[in-house]
Amino acid sequence: MKADKKMLKSWVRQQNSANRSATMTMALVGMCNVLTGMVLVWSLASILAELLASGQGVALRWLVLFVLASILRVILGYAQEQLAVSSGEKARKRLRRELLARFFAQGPALLRHQHSAALASLLTDRIEALEGYFARWLPASALWVVAQWSVVLVVFWQNHRAGFILGGCCLFLPVFQAVFGIATAVASRRQLLALNRLQVRFLDRIRGIATIVLSGNAEKDAQNLGRAADELRQRTMKVLRMAFLTSASTDIAMIVALVWIVIDQRHSLLHGGSIPQTTSILFAVLMVPEAFAPFRALSAAYQDRAQITNSGEAIQKLPLLPELTVKESAPRLVPDRTDKGIDLDVRNISYQWVEDRPLALDDVSFHLKAGDIALLTGPSGAGKSTLIEMLLGFIRPREGHILLGGADLQALQPADMTRQISWIGQKPVIFAGTLRENIMFAAPAASEKQLQEALEASAIVDYLALLPDGLETKLGEGGYGLSGGQAQRIAIARAFLKDAPLLIMDEPTAHLDPATEQDILVSLRRLLKGRTALISTHSSQFHNIGETVHLAIEKGRVMEQEIL
Numbered sequence: 001m002k003a004d005k006k007m008l009k010s011w012v013r014q015q016n017s018a019n020r021s022a023t024m025t026m027a028l029v030g031m032c033n034v035l036t037g038m039v040l041v042w043s044l045a046s047i048l049a050e051l052l053a054s055g056q057g058v059a060l061r062w063l064v065l066f067v068l069a070s071i072l073r074v075i076l077g078y079a080q081e082q083l084a085v086s087s088g089e090k091a092r093k094r095l096r097r098e099l100l101a102r103f104f105a106q107g108p109a110l111l112r113h114q115h116s117a118a119l120a121s122l123l124t125d126r127i128e129a130l131e132g133y134f135a136r137w138l139p140a141s142a143l144w145v146v147a148q149w150s151v152v153l154v155v156f157w158q159n160h161r162a163g164f165i166l167g168g169c170c171l172f173l174p175v176f177q178a179v180f181g182i183a184t185a186v187a188s189r190r191q192l193l194a195l196n197r198l199q200v201r202f203l204d205r206i207r208g209i210a211t212i213v214l215s216g217n218a219e220k221d222a223q224n225l226g227r228a229a230d231e232l233r234q235r236t237m238k239v240l241r242m243a244f245l246t247s248a249s250t251d252i253a254m255i256v257a258l259v260w261i262v263i264d265q266r267h268s269l270l271h272g273g274s275i276p277q278t279t280s281i282l283f284a285v286l287m288v289p290e291a292f293a294p295f296r297a298l299s300a301a302y303q304d305r306a307q308i309t310n311s312g313e314a315i316q317k318l319p320l321l322p323e324l325t326v327k328e329s330a331p332r333l334v335p336d337r338t339d340k341g342i343d344l345d346v347r348n349i350s351y352q353w354v355e356d357r358p359l360a361l362d363d364v365s366f367h368l369k370a371g372d373i374a375l376l377t378g379p380s381g382a383g384k385s386t387l388i389e390m391l392l393g394f395i396r397p398r399e400g401h402i403l404l405g406g407a408d409l410q411a412l413q414p415a416d417m418t419r420q421i422s423w424i425g426q427k428p429v430i431f432a433g434t435l436r437e438n439i440m441f442a443a444p445a446a447s448e449k450q451l452q453e454a455l456e457a458s459a460i461v462d463y464l465a466l467l468p469d470g471l472e473t474k475l476g477e478g479g480y481g482l483s484g485g486q487a488q489r490i491a492i493a494r495a496f497l498k499d500a501p502l503l504i505m506d507e508p509t510a511h512l513d514p515a516t517e518q519d520i521l522v523s524l525r526r527l528l529k530g531r532t533a534l535i536s537t538h539s540s541q542f543h544n545i546g547e548t549v550h551l552a553i554e555k556g557r558v559m560e561q562e563i564l
């Protein structure tokens with residue numbers, strides 16, 4: 001627990017220092033704004049004092065100073081706002097980039113530890129909620145003490161008694177902040193957790209909509225969601241109440257200072273002191289809101305401060321899976337590819353998902369020559385998916401090595417590794433976009449001729465004419481729906497286009513009817529030519545696909561058997 005807090009603090013410090021120059025620039029412009037405010041108020045106090053004393057004219061210099069200071073304040077205020085927006089934007093972009101890089105570096109193994117809705121919310125809402133921290137809280141916290149106490153000192157210099165009163169009232173503010181601010185932070189943290197729970201629930205329900213409707217539980221589920229939404233509403237109201245109390249406490253301190261100064265100096269004000277004396281009193285009175293403004297900005301941003309802790313905690317909760325990327329400075333290795341495919345040598349690899357659970361892969365060794373087609377079979381939970389994830393480079397062996405074309409998989413640069421491997425799973429991911437974009441995703445630089453060849457080899461041409469806009473038909477969410485077989489052909493076309501020498505498949509025909517499975521097998525046979533392949537399957541239809549090796553896996557152990 002203590003270690004977690006320490007790590008969180010150090011992460012927040014890192015964020016602060018990454019943003020230091022922007023924060024300091026904002027604080028500097030803010031300080032100029034405060035100083036300009038003093039000049040503005042002084043010129044206004046002088047104008048009023050002269051009017052009250054003589055009732056006649058006002059020295060031109062005060063009017064000119066007043067107008068110039070007003071214009072400068074507007075400019076400085078605008079600059080402050082612009083700097084805040086751009087600093088918040090830059091910080092969020094940087095954080096998103098860093099997080100996304102971490103997600104990609106950890107691969108799909110991350111989804112075994114975290115719900116996809118929680119990850120999506122971390123990348124979107126939680127990072128978005130940090131805008132206020134970088135744009136408002138950091139500059140306000142760097143500025144408020146200096147700004148507030150420089151106002152108090154200037155007031156004290158002009159009018160000792162008023163300076164004392166103002167300083168005294170300002171001293172109470174941190175106490176109010178400690179009481180209400182901490183309560184606001186706790187409320188805001190609970191609100192965020194409730195929001196996160198609601199998002200995860202919603203995504204689950206949307207994914208499982210068919211199951212919920214068919215089980216007759218739709219009504220009950222809607223009620224549960226309603227309750228979760230109500231909990232979020234109540235937590236949001238609590239945050240607003242706390243924020244209101246924080247702001248009200250600042251107002252009360254300000255009013256007390258104002259009334260106190262006026263009562264204290266009423267004699268000079270009512271019985272006409274000298275012009276400098278009236279000016280100093282009016283200056284002190286008019287400066288009261290200026291003295292409280294930096295603190296008001298700070299307390300308005302207090303909730304924003306809570307957000308960095310919330311987001312930081314969520315980021316800390318991401319599992320510390322080993323990152324898969326190899327340093328760019330590492331020497332480049334080139335796997336040896338031949339016309340037949342690529343050599344795959346798996347040497348004594350072991351893997352354990354959780355410390356006290358049995359090994360998911362236990363001293364696994366096998367060798368596939370270029371052009372070998374291996375069928376991987378085994379009961380559920382035997383370790384097939386773990387082995388595939390390891391070959392795809394998403395998890396690292398605890399022990400042992402995997403050599404691809406003679407090069408150690410773990411020492412390959414990510415781009416060099418992914419170029420060697422194509423993967424076809426049970427259901428291909430179809431992105432929202434056209435059919436063309438979905439296929440070209442595998443090789444964006446492919447020519448029109450290569451695309452046509454891939455369309456023919458994967459037999460997509462057979463159903464192209466049935467699509468409303470051919471290759472330009474919109475697919476994916478909100479787009480045209482494809483059957484399982486049609487979607488699987490997209491995955492096959494992608495593999496043709498990518499033209500990688502190692503093909504890994506995980507139950508590629510699992511959800512297809514026997515007739516479609518036969519059609520897909522025809523395309524797969526074409527795809528297998530000139531490649532090494534490892535196919536995890538339960539289907540007997542694969543037993544005459546031209547397999548040369550049988551890998552039977554059970555309890556994480558592999559038996560290799562060559563088929564002659």
Ligand SMILES: Nc1ncnc2c1ncn2[C@@H]1O[C@H](COP(=O)(O)OP(=O)(O)OP(=O)(O)O)[C@@H](O)[C@H]1O
Pocket residue numbers: 112113353354357360378379380381382383384385386387
């Ligand atoms: N993220 C994880 N955390 C803990 N244990 C895991 C995790 N993923 C897999 N396992 C365990 O590792 C073992 C191998 O699982 P794996 O998913 O590789 O089996 P499989 O042969 O692919 O099964 P199936 O055919 O049902 O997909 C199982 O005991 C499983 O419970």
